[in-house]
Amino acid sequence: MQVAKIDVKQETPVDHGEMICFSIYSGPEADFGNGKSCIWVDLLAEGGKTILAEFAPFFEDTSIKKAMFPSLILLSLCRHLVVWHNYSFDNHIIENYGFKVSGFHADTMHMARLWDSSRQTEGGYSLEALSGDPRVCHDENLIGKVSMKTIFGRGKVKKDGSNGKIITIPPVEDLQREERKLWICYSALDSISTLNLYESLKRKLSGMEWKVDGRIEGTMLDFYEKYWQPFGELLVTMETEGMLVDRSYLAEVEKVARAEQQVAGNRFRNWASKYCPDAKYMNVGSDTQLRLLLFGGTLNSKDQNESLPLEKDFKVPNIEKVIEEGKKAPTKFRNIKLCRLESKLEPEMYTASGWPSVCGDALKTLAGKVSAEFDFTDEAQVLETKEGVSEDKEAAYGTAYAAFGGGLKGKEACHAIAALCEVCSIDSLISNFILPLQGSHISGKNGRIHGSLNINTETGRLSARRPSLQNQPALEKDRYKIRQAFVAAPGNSLIVADYGQLELRILAHLANCKSMLDAFKAGGDFHSRTAMNMYPHIREAVEQKSVLLEWHPQPGEDKPPVPLLKDAFASERRKAKMLNFSIAYGKTAVGLSRDWKVSVKEAKETVARWYNERKEVRNWQDERKKEACSTKRCVHTLLGRARLFPSVDQVTSSQRGHIERAAINTPVQGSAADVAMCAMLEISKNLRLKELGWRLLLQVHDEVILEGPTESGEEAKAIVVECMSKPFDGKNILRVDLSVDAKCAQNWIMGPIQSSWIFHSAFFFSLFFCHMGNRHLCLPSNNIRPKEASSVRRAEFSIVRRTGNSVAHHLARNARCISDIAVWKDAAPRR
């Protein structure tokens, strides 16, 4: 299928994009008439829409019979199962025409991910990359998909008439009309490649053992059919469902955010301009400018031959309408000269490439724990400060205090840098959420936003795109209450349910760690319990009842009789909590020492304390590392999905370190993803929920959101909790309970967060979409990296051959449907 009028990089396929053609292929034995095995349908031709309507029964369910369609063909077609490459996209495009797509059988994109989850940097998962990779498809008689760029790309003619390096591709509508023969071959090849890919992947997955807990359950093809096939379909329905967003609320929030950002930005610029006049006009969001302003002249920590310049010109919008020398009128942009503010300021953190870092953490070290509210250019506040009205303590100021000479100047610097942090955080909220959530490109006609939920991570987690709802500010940090903009439709409510410490529970299960399992069994505050286990003096205090592990207020009590552990030993608990999360991710003592700003020795000691009662965890981690670095080269998740690593013989030691950490993390993160997936399948299978009208909308790692009628909220909530607590066919196969917290609310702020969407498709049909609207596609010729973006604009599918030949035959005979037929041998001329 090819689609026009959609920009896949920006827009959701729900309610965006139009199909311009599609092709069908069901294997070489199928005969569409005259020995042709592939048909291609032109929807741009006169009456294109009518042709599509004729195919409606093919897309839809058998029960929806259209009289206009010859019933014989209809019946045989509808019994077919369809395989797609990136089903999500095609499904949405077809649904844009009002058809419900049925007969989903498999998605080769997901199958490929299951077979090898580590292709993202090495080929990727586009149809082109997969079908052209001899390790995937090795049929000598078939060639893989050939990219549009290869076939239709032309060097863009430069102004001087010479051929440029930039490759352009004409709009697909033009190609379809003007390069007809080639175009038909190209699109036919997509469906053929998809079928070929499907057969290959089926063989691959069938050859992989599927083991759960050491017991053979079948092959990975069985796994696919049991889990990822229905999961793929579920994700698509969730994308279609979408979520309602309150735009007027967001518009209000935007005003406030912009105003606050402006104030904080001016505060910083005013201060900086005392040292460097042009800083008054700088872009505080540019890390390049900031780096020079704060650390100009510093050496690169990785290459002592390189250093930042002491001053540099930057191009900024000429808002002040300054008329530069030699110019008559103000230009659109102008140059400003930035220089280092204070040479005593020393960078403490560096970026990966060795330059001083200006990230939030680095800036906070400079500023210390001070408020961004003080504006020392404001006389009144300066006076107040001099009189000692503000309670600032010198200890709270960061390293900038001394570097800028201490006293008032030092304080000024710290407060200004704190204001800078504020600007950055507000900016990211605006550009990541407040703006995109108001745009129409990610929402459909009904005003709901339809992001995408993808199975495209190495561990099997979902990712959410357009928008990326998974990085919404956490409840406590959501200064503009953005989650409040996600609302239930009138008469409906949301159920927001999340797992408590899912990954830690998984780790406890996988490592069979007694201490952790006991702590979970005991319930209460897990991190406090960890702290108690790590520090004998805390344990003593608990045993003597001079502190409480946790406290459940009884009627009439307004505070605990003795202090709580989390208050009395706050820093120990904080460390315990960080260790709980960090260790599962493979973090080392050196990393922790930097985070905590303590010596490596001290960090090592703390880590040792953590492992002391959790020896099983260390053993388990060592086993995983060995497994990853052995000839097996892989680790597995709870449900038996594998993650393959490169051979350790061929990597650097730092890459080996990465492999070892991933080997520890993947089973934990990937198993958590398995649990969340099973829970969602349980929820979607639940007949009572269906009956009550509750639908899944979103998932974010350990949290799900449903929407349904308010009146049945409580009943539905109980069912959801049940499904999540026993996600494996109604059972919990873990050694540890799954704790679930669920709320019923009108908007998301009342509870936890989440969302995502998928893409994918596979086998008899090939639907071609073209996107990019009327714009020409411009690609530099050296861009050989097949990105997912390119696969997203295509959708390919095929029908599993059951009665393939007769169907093909009938279709081919319906001349009104078919403008042309292409056989694969004619396809894909190489240029």
Added chain:
DNA sequence: TTGCAATGCGCC
């Protein structure tokens, strides 16, 4: 004008 690498930041 467009794409890209580097950087940074949010979440779990």
Added chain:
DNA sequence: AAAGGGCGCATTGCAA
């Protein structure tokens, strides 16, 4: 010697 797993996405500044 360095040492955090997994993502998506925005912006900047530069290259083609």
